[in-house]
Amino acid sequence: MDHAQPTxxxxxxxxxxxxxLVAAAFGFAFALVPLYNVLCEATGFNGKMxxxxxxxxxxxxxxxxxxxxxxxxxxxxxxFTGTVMPGLPWDMRPLTLGLDIHPGELQQVSYLVRNTxxxxxxxxxxxxxxxxxxxxxxxxxxxxxxxxxxxxxxxxREMPLAFIVKSEVDRSISHITLSYAFFNSEGxxxxxxxxxxxx
Numbered sequence: 001m002d003h004a005q006p007t008x009x010x011x012x013x014x015x016x017x018x019x020x021l022v023a024a025a026f027g028f029a030f031a032l033v034p035l036y037n038v039l040c041e042a043t044g045f046n047g048k049m050x051x052x053x054x055x056x057x058x059x060x061x062x063x064x065x066x067x068x069x070x071x072x073x074x075x076x077x078x079x080f081t082g083t084v085m086p087g088l089p090w091d092m093r094p095l096t097l098g099l100d101i102h103p104g105e106l107q108q109v110s111y112l113v114r115n116t117x118x119x120x121x122x123x124x125x126x127x128x129x130x131x132x133x134x135x136x137x138x139x140x141x142x143x144x145x146x147x148x149x150x151x152x153x154x155x156x157r158e159m160p161l162a163f164i165v166k167s168e169v170d171r172s173i174s175h176i177t178l179s180y181a182f183f184n185s186e187g188x189x190x191x192x193x194x195x196x197x198x199x
Contacts, residue, residue, distance in 0.1 A: 070104035071167040074174075078165065081179045082111055088184040089117040090151070095158065104167040106141065110158045111180065113144075115151035122150040124185040125159075127178065134176045137169035148185050 078101055080094035096109040115121055125145040129135040140146075144159035151157060165176065 069167055070102050072102050074103065074171065075100045076103055076165055076169065076173065077175045078107075079175070079177045080109060080111070081177060082182070083179070084182045085184070088121065088123050088182055090115055090121070090123060090182060092180070092182055101165060103137075103165050103169050106162065106164055108142075108160060108162045110160050111144070112156060113149070113151065113159055113182070114156040115153060118153045120150060120152050122148050122185050123182045124148045125180045125182050127180055130177045130179070131173060134165075134169055134173050137166040138176065138178070139164045139166060145180065 077098060079098040080096060082092040082094055084090045084092050091114045092111060094109065094111050099107060099109070101107055113123075125143075127140070127143070127145050129138050140161065140163050142160060142162040144161065149157070149159065161178075163178075
């Protein structure tokens with residue numbers, strides 16, 4: 001019994017289809033990050049935060065005005081953490097580990113960041129809130145995460161954060177953790193979303 005032998009034309013068609021499949025998979029994977037950011041901003045999933053009705057001044061995002069009245073009948077514990085991702089030779093730590101605040105109060109804290117290398121490096125901080133349902137009520141007024149930060153060799157800098165936990169935050173939430181992760185942003189795009197995330 002004779003078997004039909006593949007022709008060079010059928011090989012070329014198969015290779016073309018495989019290359020098209022690889023390109024489609026690459027395009028889908030590339031689109032996942034912005035789609036994930038949009039989903040997180042819309043739902044508050046994974047503690048992603050959005051600032052609405054604000055404007056930028058000197059690289060900082062400034063909210064138009066606090067809309068929340070201060071709720072003195074309760075307090076919420078806010079704790080601050082920070083980490084530096086592999087590939088970025090920096091040290092980072094919050095100068096205030098935690099605060100007990102009344103929802104609606106404007107608060108300010110700072111992080112100390114130091115470049116431990118012998119070259120100038122640019123980094124980008126990405127914030128996250130837990131529990132996730134508190135993210136939509138955590139309003140950053142001023143934050144170093146709204147723009148990329150460049151540190152000279154050995155340079156240390158205090159980076160401010162001003163924020164409000166809105167009084168609309170659910171009464172079942174008594175503890176919030178704000179975490180920052182600093183990434184090396186050299187060679188990456190510099191378009192930021194409204195919550196300071198790189199897109």
